[in-house]
Amino acid sequence: AQSVAQPEDQVNVAEGNPLTVKCTYSVSGNPYLFWYVQYPNRGLQFLLKYITGDNLVKGSYGFEAEFNKSQTSFHLKKPSALVSDSALYCCAVNTNAGKSTFGDGTTLTVKP
Amino acid sequence: DAGVTQSPTHLIKTRGQQVTLRCSPKSGHDTVSWYQQALGQGPQFIFQYYEEEERQRGNFPDRFSGHQFPNYSSELNVNALLLGDSALYLCASSFPGAAYEQYFGPGTRLTVT
Numbered sequence: 001a002q003s004v005a006q007p008e009d010q011v012n013v014a015e016g017n018p019l020t021v022k023c024t025y026s027v028s029g030n031p032y033l034f035w036y037v038q039y040p041n042r043g044l045q046f047l048l049k050y051i052t053g054d055n056l057v058k059g060s061y062g063f064e065a066e067f068n069k070s071q072t073s074f075h076l077k078k079p080s081a082l083v084s085d086s087a088l089y090c091c092a093v094n095t096n097a098g099k100s101t102f103g104d105g106t107t108l109t110v111k112p
Numbered sequence: 113d114a115g116v117t118q119s120p121t122h123l124i125k126t127r128g129q130q131v132t133l134r135c136s137p138k139s140g141h142d143t144v145s146w147y148q149q150a151l152g153q154g155p156q157f158i159f160q161y162y163e164e165e166e167r168q169r170g171n172f173p174d175r176f177s178g179h180q181f182p183n184y185s186s187e188l189n190v191n192a193l194l195l196g197d198s199a200l201y202l203c204a205s206s207f208p209g210a211a212y213e214q215y216f217g218p219g220t221r222l223t224v225t
Contacts, residue, residue: 006154032212043218044155044202051212090154094212098143099168100204102154 002027002093006103013081014111021076021106023091032094033074035065038105039087047089050074061085081110114139116217118203124223125193133188133220137205143167144186145214146178147202155202161186190222198224 003026013019025031035047048059055067065076076089091103117136125131137144143162147155157170161180180186184205190197200221204214 004154034214036216041221043200044216046216049213088152092154094214096212097168098145098160098162098206098212098214099157100145100147100155100214101157102147105152105154107152 002095002101004091004093004101004103006089006091006106008106009104010107010109012109012111015083016080019078019081019085019108019110021089021091021108023074023076023103024072025074025091025093026072027093027095029095031067031072031074032096033065033067034092034094034100035059035063035074035076036090036092037087038090044090047076081108083110083112086110116141116203116205116215118201118217118220120220121218122221122223124225126225127193127195129193130189130191131193131222133190133201133203133222135186135188135203135205135217137184137186137203138207138215141205141207141215142184143206144180144184145204145206146186146188147204148172148197149200149202149219151199158188193224195224198222 033050036044050067058064092100145160146158149155159169164180175191200219202219203217
């Protein structure tokens with residue numbers, strides 16, 4: 001069975017500071033890893049994905065994530081946070097059969 | 113090319129009633145999955161339809177059922193609604209050969225009173 005852990009329910013950072021949202025996973029076989037962002041009263045919005053290749057993946061809005069196979073992690077990062085980045089961030093691992101397993105989500109709050 | 117579409121956008125039902133939610137997949141996609149997302153939490157997998165049959169199912173009771181039509185669109189039915197069924201219901205579709213990549217719709221917000 002596959003699983004995803006997002007160990008922090010909430011992450012608070014000051015605007016302009018770097019941010020990290022953590023994600024670890026467990027899956028048999030090759031992991032297909034995704035990050036999504038969700039703003040209040042909106043659906044999931046795709047940020048970035050790791051399928052294969054470079055461990056550092058760059059995505060939308062200046063976000064990036066680093067795939068670390070030995071630590072089974074896929075942490076989301078941004079060098080300089082914006083107030084508008086405040087949202088719920090969801091990490092997911094997918095299988096070849098198309099089932100997505102999500103973490104519990106991390107609420108990011110960026111303060112001015 | 114339209115993405116994944118869902119209807120209705122919002123829905124209010126009373127406890128004990130039944131509800132049907134609808135999803136049209138992205139063009140060229142043949143697999144549809146449904147997810148339930150409680151407020152402030154990550155989505156939970158309900159089930160997946162492929163070739164008009166339920167292929168995978170998550171840990172949800174039989175009150176949750178679905179259907180896929182020949183045009184690949186899908187319905188999610190929930191019977192005997194409970195207050196705890198209040199959530200955002202997300203539909204996702206994927207295409208042959210890349211089932212691991214899900215494209216999500218905007219969701220249907222269900223409120224049970």
